[in-house]
Amino acid sequence: MVSAERPAPLGVLAAGGRVPIMVADAAVRAGRPVFIVALRGLALPDVTRFPHLMVPIGMPGRVFNAFRGAGCREIVIVGSATRPRIRDIRLDFRALQLITRYARAMLGGDDKLLTWLVRLFEAEGFTVRGAHEIAPELLAPAGALGRHRPSALDEADIAIGIDYLATAGRFDIGQAVVVVNHCIVAVEAAEGTDLMLARVAELRAAGRLRLSGRAGVLVKTPKPAQDRRVDMPAIGSSTVAGAVRAELRGIAVAAGETLIADAAETAAAAERAGLFVTGIALKAGPA
Amino acid sequence: MVSAERPAPLGVLAAGGRVPIMVADAAVRAGRPVFIVALRGLALPDVTRFPHLMVPIGMPGRVFNAFRGAGCREIVIVGSATRPRIRDIRLDFRALQLITRYARAMLGGDDKLLTWLVRLFEAEGFTVRGAHEIAPELLAPAGALGRHRPSALDEADIAIGIDYLATAGRFDIGQAVVVVNHCIVAVEAAEGTDLMLARVAELRAAGRLRLSGRAGVLVKTPKPAQDRRVDMPAIGSSTVAGAVRAELRGIAVAAGETLIADAAETAAAAERAGLFVTGIALKAGPA
Incomplete structure (x- = not known):
């Protein structure tokens, strides 16, 4: 090159x-x-x-x-x-x-x-x-970014989120959901990931989501038909901050298909907050 | 009986x-x-x-x-x-x-x-x-409730909404979406229809949805697996008020599978606001 x-x-x-x-x-x-x-x-x-x-x-x-x-x-x-x-x-x-x-x-x-x-x-x-x-080094690797790891329940929630996003992808809506205890509680469309996380925080504060303590996962994947050159999903330390306010347990993204802005800073913010950030291998081999 | x-x-x-x-x-x-x-x-x-x-x-x-x-x-x-x-x-x-x-x-x-x-x-x-x-008289009939009718574009948006809700239904999330110009801009999950409509109103006020004048449709259908005895979707005059604040053109529901609270009042509110409320026949025959 x-x-x-x-x-x-x-x-x-x-x-x-x-x-x-x-x-x-x-x-x-x-x-x-x-x-x-x-x-x-x-x-x-x-x-x-x-x-x-x-x-x-x-x-x-x-x-x-x-x-x-x-x-x-x-x-x-x-x-x-x-x-x-x-x-x-x-x-x-x-x-x-x-x-x-x-x-x-x-x-x-x-x-x-x-x-x-x-x-x-x-x-x-x-x-x-x-x-x-x-800058391939910006891509989320497979596996946990830091010390914190998803539990078996988190893994089940992540699977539901991935299944939903793959299913709904053809409608060209958002590429993220929040899944808590097997239940999709928020779906991103035009509002974007940050506002969706803010909504979960509000629903919890208002007692409309009956949960105690940290619960649930933000799952974010590329849409199936998305042109990876221009619309790769991205997360960063502000995503971590949003997930913390929504009292989630972690963030799951598609390994190799998600950009992490400032991976070091993002990982450190997640570490401090006790949040997991994990890359899920969605594809068997290179696309 | x-x-x-x-x-x-x-x-x-x-x-x-x-x-x-x-x-x-x-x-x-x-x-x-x-x-x-x-x-x-x-x-x-x-x-x-x-x-x-x-x-x-x-x-x-x-x-x-x-x-x-x-x-x-x-x-x-x-x-x-x-x-x-x-x-x-x-x-x-x-x-x-x-x-x-x-x-x-x-x-x-x-x-x-x-x-x-x-x-x-x-x-x-x-x-x-x-x-x-x-009270079968509470069920939405097929066709427009009042004088206002969906345009060809509205019909296309309604079809997208129905397709999406049928597809996503197995995830047991919300039963409503807002579709504007072929594009799903809001998906209901735990927040409920009223808060979803409020979000669309906010996104429009903030200029995050680039639209001028009335545009888009609220589409609300029962989830495929839903027990009709306890979770029939319902709309009423407050739904009309929410759709007006979101500057939508109308509301589409599943005919025979949606309760309309105070049909007369709801129809009158829609009439006054210039909104259509229409029942879509989703099933060929009686279930």
């Missing part, structure tokens, strides 16, 4: 969270220069450590031009993106062209939107790479 | 909402006396129009004795029951006996809990009847 000549810089379209920065760091470590187009309001200030351009959401013309100007041919689209408030979005001319052409695709679920985003970059001549191709 | 002699009174174990009262009224209209055991904190004050006893939640010994004392042999268990705060529950001796015997079943999902409740009454010698058997 790294040629003897100075390689073309990797383009990183950076949304929120630490993953974009970790991908950029991994590329630089591997000897490859990086150019970041950071989405204003989403990307962390830390992206300014790298050659970058801040661009408001809704300006694809500027994004394409910036990547081309920096000589990028390969692009990684990465980071968390709670959907922006529509009134905060200003559109450039290219966006308006694209919207009239692709309005249909943009009305679909997350999957459709992200698939459409990939096609858009490809139509502009870029190659879209997955964050995990650049 | 109504014998020439004075028939044994119908026992109604009344939880929240207007449905228990409507069932009692229907029985009385059909010439049958009624005795209500009303769950304190859940049942509406209006139940006191009928012979009744108020009983705190957690007192099955008192419930059985009251029904026996009133000469009831057939029981209807009906009404909405957001799970009570555990600290508000006092248990009688019978409850403690039952809990030690049935703790496992009680830890399961709603289905399991309600199935267990039916078995409990049956084990005590009662026959459990469905609210719809006593």
Whole structure:
């Protein structure tokens, strides 16, 4: 991947969270220069450590031009993106062209939107790479991340969660559930994982979930049809914090198919809180 | 069903909402006396129009004795029951006996809990009847309840919701979803329909769901394995109010398998709000 000549810089379209920065760091470590187009309001200030351009959401013309100007041919689209408030979005001319052409695709679920985003970059001549191709060290390994391990009951809850997510995956909804004592108590859809965890915390505080002490598991897997290049599920220390507030016993993710932002920090937060974080091998062999 | 002699009174174990009262009224209209055991904190004050006893939640010994004392042999268990705060529950001796015997079943999902409740009454010698058997006029008819009708897009959203609920039903989670423009944006689990609708309203207010004007449908169906005698889904004017706050276009329920509390009032509220309420025939013939 790294040629003897100075390689073309990797383009990183950076949304929120630490993953974009970790991908950029991994590329630089591997000897490859990086150019970041950071989405204003989403990307962390830390992206300014790298050659970058801040661009408001809704300006694809500027994004394409910036990547081309920096000589990028390969692009990684990465980071968390709670959907922006529509009134905060200003559109450039290219966006308006694209919207009239692709309005249909943009009305679909997350999957459709992200698939459409990939096609858009490809139509502009870029190659879209997955964050995990650049930084495989971000992928959740199989097995427990730290000292804490799921109990037999937790394992049963995890199996239920995985079964549900595989079953419901074709509906292109969320990719996470909370399972407590064989019972699915929360399903993620448009609200995202953090708000779903907050809901579980509220239901417990209101006594609507009759549990004492730590109970239940957050299970998060990729949707079956998901394009791993753009929509790999991710967890991090904020996920751990949410799980602690929901008084869960742990977090289960798909090994090799989930990004862990700041694995060391995430593992330490889980260790301190007494929470397990475990990677489940969902596939028999490499896909 | 109504014998020439004075028939044994119908026992109604009344939880929240207007449905228990409507069932009692229907029985009385059909010439049958009624005795209500009303769950304190859940049942509406209006139940006191009928012979009744108020009983705190957690007192099955008192419930059985009251029904026996009133000469009831057939029981209807009906009404909405957001799970009570555990600290508000006092248990009688019978409850403690039952809990030690049935703790496992009680830890399961709603289905399991309600199935267990039916078995409990049956084990005590009662026959459990469905609210719809006593008051079939409460069942949602097929087709639109009022003047407003689903559009072609709404029909497509309804089909997605029904497909999802049939698929996910075996997991014993909620029985409702919100579908907007081919996309499932909220799935009900332990929080219940009202809180799910409130979440959609919040996501819209926060701009996290990019929609303008009325959009989307609440789809609510019975779970495939559900015991229709105790867990028939129900809607009412508060459901209409929630759908209006979530800026939905309408509500779709399973015709003949959904109770509508105060159909006239519910229909009027929907009419005023410009919302459709429609019954979908899910079955080819009678089950």
